[in-house]
Amino acid sequence: MTEFSAAVYQNEYLAGGSTDVHAIVTVECRGAGQAGQTSAGDAGEIVIVDTSASMGWPGVRAAQAAAAAALDQVIDGTWFSLIAGTHQARLVFPFDGGPMGMAQMSPQTRSLARQAIGYLAPDGGTAMGTWLELAARVVQSVPSVTQAHAILLTDGKNQHETPAELDQRMARAAGHIQVDCRGVGSSWEVGELRRIAQTLMGSVDLIPRPDQMAAEFATLMRQAMSRGVASADLRVWVPQGAQVLFVRQVAPSVEDLSARRREVNALTGAYPTGSWGDESRDYHVAVRLPASRAVGQEQLAARVQLAVGDQVVTQGLVKALWSDDSSLTARINPEVAHYTGQTELAEAIQDGLAARAAGDDRTATAKLGRAAQLAAETGNEEVTSKLRKVVDIEEPATGKVRLRKNVDKLDEMALDTTSTKTSRVRK
Amino acid sequence: MDDAVSAVDGVVGRECGTCGTVAGPADRFCEHCGADLPTDGRATSSGVAVPADPAPPEGPDTATAPMLAPARRQPPRPPCRECGGAVDSDGYCTQCGAKAPSERDHFAVAPAPGVAAVSDRGLRHHRNEDAAAVLADGAGRAALVVCDGVSTSVSSDVASLAAARAAADVLGTGSVGLAEGSARIAALGVRVTQAAAAAAAAVAAATPDDDAESPPSCTFVAAAVQDPVVVVGVVGDSRAYWLPDVGEPLLLTIDDSVAGQQIAAGRPRAEAEAGPQAHAITRWLGVDSPDQTPRLTPLEVDGPGWLLLCSDGLWNYCSEPAALGEVAAGALGGAGGDPLTAASALVDWANDQGGHDNITVVLARLGGATGATGTTGMASVAGTASAEGTDQR
Structure with a gap:
């Protein structure tokens, strides 16, 4: 029996006047079975x-x-x-x-x-x-x-x-x-x-x-x-008047799903996620609510669901709760921070390598330096080790690097293909 | 009074299916998470059967039979209060995402035509510590109670609800028979005093043994109504107003607060209520309260009008009787005289003013009921429309 579950990681507290809500939704599949054996077709x-x-x-x-x-x-x-x-x-x-x-x-x-x-x-x-x-x-x-x-x-x-x-x-x-x-x-x-x-x-x-x-x-x-679930859609419901800023898969790799949106109804979009085996994927959902509410008020910012066919198999609730306690509202959720960093890391590597290929060493040094910094911060050791073959990392904390001469083309490509693979949050 | 105590003593092993918090036998929703509780109330995990309702009277012992029996039923989930959309089983609106309030956070009841109560969390507080319990037979008799939990204590929301229910149960019991005039006032006065004692006992019973630092406490305002006579009793700063259709609105209560004492001594209301500590209450129901006897105000109305009971969540925005009378007249006019709609409108109005506190409004139509005097014996109230304070419409 295939079972899906969802968990939401977010800081639901918003300061007065804020309308943007970010959440990481982890969807897990268990008991998927074998391809072609469990689903129709x-x-x-x-x-x-x-x-x-x-x-x-x-x-x-x-x-x-x-x-x-x-x-x-x-x-x-x-x-x-x-x-x-x-x-x-x-x-x-x-x-x-x-x-x-x-x-x-x-x-x-x-x-x-x-x-x-x-x-x-x-x-x-x-x-x-x-x-x-x-x-x-x-x-x-x-x-x-x-x-x-x-x-x-x-x-x-x-x-x-x-x-x-x-x-x-x-x-x-x-x-x-x-x-x-x-x-x-x-x-x-x-x-x-x-x-x-x-x-x-x-x-x-x-x-x-x-x-x-x-x-x-x-x-x-x-x-x-081993992918027994032929296909599934991520569905994102947002309240009337709200705007989906983006829907992004962030683990096991970074994929922006926003452009894949297909309308289910006026408030719900479906984002195809392909087939599923026994695995867990993380999604970063960002929503801009139509208006800030009074301090103390709560509202739902998004229902994030996984649907197999027309059947919703699991759901996570993304909430917004306005507060005037800055110790609550200023906190950045660690999962959101981690995957925001991982997404920036992928971009920094790809931009850096593109600049290097174009002969723009200054941009390449800056971008790959930022990548080294982010990889160190988020504990992405695979990226760090591959970065080391392309740049000399002098200070990981500040992102100070020097481009290496005579880099093996394969090492550069390995860094490029690894860029979108994310590390999980250390829990 | 014994009923009230035993009801609270009965808090044994009936748990919320959602969060596991132990619930009172008469609770229909979880105090902790707001989830609905099963309503039969008879099963307990400890094996002690606790009836949810008082045992029905047997034989002709009408003196102790409940005059106004609370009705218990499971209401359907109402539409979203903000946009009218359907509320999903996850507790949020399917259209605008607004969180549907739990029954404790917002409830509205209308036990009989002409009588209604609405209580709301407001905008700023995290929970509703106000409570209301109203019973009415539609023939001129009503029991109206508002209690406002003092938020420095952890379980004041539990205490205020227990107090309001216990008081209403006492007010709704028994008959004043053929007594009229001052005799009726005296009889109703005794009832209000007994109701306050029952409420105080309920608060005490809801006090945890280890909470000597800040035991739960609440205010108390109650009206025993047998049209055209009303006796109002108050402990604390919840209020009762008489709003006649013709004539000046009247504040029936004196606040047990620093400001209330100054006003009683002649200081202008606006000035006194603006002072420091003005809202600190000087009397309350609670185990740490030195004086829990209600101050009684009798009233015999000489024409139709509305009796309004409220917590400070409303009157803070319109303290003067004339100001409150104007707001209430607007709400009643807009509601076409329907008290449930008008009470809801008053709550919405207070929220529009900022909703800084919990808001509770009770409205009862007086001075117009027929057959209000004379022989309202028990037989005539059997099977009357009535409802309990958490019955959501």
Whole structure:
């Protein structure tokens, strides 16, 4: 039995005249079960591997091993397919030319898919939008699939379609499939892959060496198969006249959900959160109330709910209570402070690296210095250790750093991909 | 009086299902968290059965039978007081998010036509320490009580409610029979004095053993009404006004406060009430009070009008009888003479003035009831419309 719970962390006390309310809402899922087993509808898994010429034979052989490792984790009965990507997309499996672009996993289909994987060869360019578009089409060819997920592997930049074309093709895939993106080596662009992952509600990460791909793919597929809740929406109700300043996922990674809003009713917006396994996610919700109330008055600032289909499965209440006791109103809730810092940290790293790439060392030093300071303050050790490979941190407390010469491109990319991963509040 | 004490003694093991706070046997909501309590009141975890209602009278012993039996029922959740929207089960409005007050924080009752009470937390205080209990038979008899808990004590909200209920129970019991004129005044006066004693006993019973520092305490103003005769009794600074349809409004009580003493000695009201310590009360109900005997004021009305009882949460904004009379006339006029609507309007008005204190208003129509004099025997009041102080409309 799947169970959701919600907890709210906030300082509900507002000084007279204040109208902005911030809260961290932790949503936890337990007993999610396996993908395609507990919810209505089937699960679908797609492995998309880059087979462009730049992969070369060593890269393609590693990709073959990774695809096979991923398929080994797919539970029998799950719909699956395999796509090879170059400047165009090609359905590698199933290859029977039938109306269904996916096959159901069984010992037979697994063995046939392995054979198909063996025929992959390096050739051509890179147009990831076409890969995603085909993946979405393939998913829609099997109406019973209600939970579709893909792993996308690339080694390079998107060179054979324009950014606008990529956007259009991504938009056609959005809502049909969730995509975890992985870049191998150092020739791909973190920003580009991050944009795909954010649009398609997946993760982005770096695989430094080809021989590490198989293990990463197996892990990703195991995770996908453990997400028994096909999809859920975060719903945010605010009072009449109030304004949602933002809705942000802040753990396990920072994702601004504000633009995903879909109206449920005049006072309630739904923000898709994709599929859920046994996990916990934190959301930062900020609301501006229409007016301040008199000291001593209380009101609800937001109902934050998780809905599976039309069913609200858990709810947290964000409150506002006006007080003239400054010892209450001046306190900043530690969870809100922590995640506000983590969000700024992600921005500082990305801005700093962008400035560095553009040759603006002054901005890069300032931004990465601020990042070092925030990482130290919020105890994000993973970021701190990755920052140290890009800058020399002289004083973490004040953010005094010096840019390092001869930084390994992989270290810089690792810092970039880590930037949105947040540390949890130390409780 | 014994009833009142035993009712409070009965606070054993009946717990709020929401927060676990031990509740009194007659409580219909939790004093701590405001959650609704089951209303049958008979089950207790300690196995001691505590009836929620006084046992119904058996046989012709009318002298001790409750004249005005409190009605108990579970009201539906009323709409949002601010915007009229539906209130969600989470306790907040589904439209504007306003917190729906608990029954303790806001309640409104109208036990009979012409009689109503509204009590409200106000805007500044964290809880409502005011209490009201009103009983009426719709035929000219009514028991009206307002108690204002003194907020320096932790459980004054519990004490004030216990006191108001105990006093109303005494006021609603028994009959003055055929007594008229001064005999009726004397009989009602005795009743008010007994009611104050019952209220004091209830406050004492609500006092924790270890609270010698600041025991709970409250004010007391009560009216025993048998139209056209009223006897008002007061301890503290809650007040009673007579607002005749024709003629000058009249303040029936003298505050037991520093200002009240100065006014009684001839100092102008506005000046006295503006002085330092003006609002410090000199008498109250509580185990640390040296004098808990109510000061009685009799009144025999000679025409129709409204009797108004209130806590200082209202009169602080309109102390002079003329000023209060004007505000009340406006509220009554706007309400078309409906006392529940008018009392609510007066509470809203006080909140508009700042709502610095809890606000309680009781209104009763006098001087117009037919058959008010003569033989209002027990038989004629059986099955009368009545309600208890926490009955929310």
